[in-house]
Amino acid sequence: MQNIDNIIKLAWCDRTSFEKIKRIHGINESDVIKIMRKNLKPKSFKVWRERVSGRTRKHEKKRSLSQQFTKIDIKNYVS
Numbered sequence: 001m002q003n004i005d006n007i008i009k010l011a012w013c014d015r016t017s018f019e020k021i022k023r024i025h026g027i028n029e030s031d032v033i034k035i036m037r038k039n040l041k042p043k044s045f046k047v048w049r050e051r052v053s054g055r056t057r058k059h060e061k062k063r064s065l066s067q068q069f070t071k072i073d074i075k076n077y078v079s
Helices: 002-012 018-025 029-039 042-052 060-078
Strands: none
Touching: 002 018, 002 029, 002 042, 018 029, 029 042
16 A cells, blocks of 8 residues: 555656656556546546646656756757
C-alpha cells in the first residue's frame, strides 16, 4: 500500500516524469495510469489525466526536445 501511495504522489507531481517513476518502482506509464484510475475518485482521475496528457514535463524525451527548441529560440532572439 505504501508503494501505491508513493506512486500516486509521484504521478501527481508535475515535475516527476513517468520515466523516473519507472526507474524507482519498475512500472511503466500505462501501469501508473491504471493505478491512478483505480485509486483516485473518478473526477480526480479525470482532472489528473487532462493535466498530464501531452505535457512535456511527464516525459523526459519530450522535455529535452522542448528545452532544445527553447534554447534555439533564445539564441535567435539574442543574436
